[in-house]
Amino acid sequence: MQLANGFYLNRKVRRLRRTMPSAVSAFVVMLSYCGDNLTDGFVDSDTAEFVLDxxxxxxxxxxxxxxxxxVDGGYVIHDYLEHNRSRQQVMAKRKREHDRYSAGSLPAEIAQTAGRIETESGQTPEHQNTRTQKKEKEEYSSSFSKEIGLNDFELVREKTHANAAIIRDYPNLDLSDAWNAFLSRHYGENRTIADWTRLWKGWCQRRAKMSGIPPSKRHVHTWKCSHVLEALGRDEETAQADEKACELADRLNKEKS
Structure with a gap:
């Protein structure tokens, strides 16, 4: 269940507080029931009357x-799936987490065994760590080019970095509402991490602009800012202060001034 921070400002809620305050708590109870039982916003008549009172x-x-x-047999919360994950999304995420946890125990045991073998052969722990870090980096670079769904994108570090940049530029933007709307718009799609990052940032920028939310400060483009990197098809690891990147940053700054 998700209750938006601006729930108390909703005109429908404010009207109910004047006419029938108990209906507001009834609505919250319905939200809680739907979230707990993954009903996608549906509450049957018997449950509403005899379970939720x-x-x-x-x-x-x-x-x-x-x-x-x-609706037939009960009631549906208006626009429930625009603000909450569907049963299918929740179950899919649970399955992925279960599979990831179950599969994660075996490699750990293998790695521990391999570590003992390497140590017994005379290799130092420092060499082992270097090899492990190199392997992890190669695996991550490989996964960066693969297409993933939104639930997986939500777990990667690029999403966290993007959120930090969005919050810095638009501190008054409701990031939770923006993400729920983004989920509804792109649910079921698969893209690369770079594509998802670009789309997510652009989505928030347009949403802020449409809501009349100004950026906290004027952005100054540099050879390593996200706008230049995205335009050149680069990322943080491949960024470099070459002539091409510097000229693009300079041109973007002139266009905004």
Missing amino acids: ITTQELDALQQVGLIEA
Whole structure:
């Protein structure tokens, strides 16, 4: 279940607080039930009345303001999947985490055994660490070019770096709402990490602009800023202060001034 930070400012909620305050708590209980049972926003009539103890008057009030909609057999929370993950998304993520955890124990045991063998052969721990780091770097470089889904992109360090940059540039942007909308728009797609990073940053920049949220300060382009790197098809590891990158940064700064 996800309750937006601006929930208290919602006009429907504010209206209910004046006309029927108990309906607000009933709505929160419905959200909690849907999140706990992965119903994709659906609450059947019997559950609403006998499990959640929501009265007919409260249900009518929630329908009148448009927070829920009556459907066959029960009710659906309006726009639930725009702000919450679907059952399919949650189950898929759980399966990936389970598989990752289950598969992770075997390599650890193998690595420990291999470490004992290497040590017994006379190789120092420093050499072992160097080889391990090199292997991890090669594996990461290989995975960087592979196409992944949004749930996997959410776990990579590039997403964390992108979030930090977005928060720095647009501190007033609701990043959680932006991500939920981004999930709904691109759910089921597969792209490279670089493509997802570019799309996510662009999405937040457009969302901030449409919401009238100004950037915290004017961005000064440099040879290693994300805009230059993306335009040249580079990343942080391949960035270099060559003539091409410096000229592009200079041109971008002149275009904004």
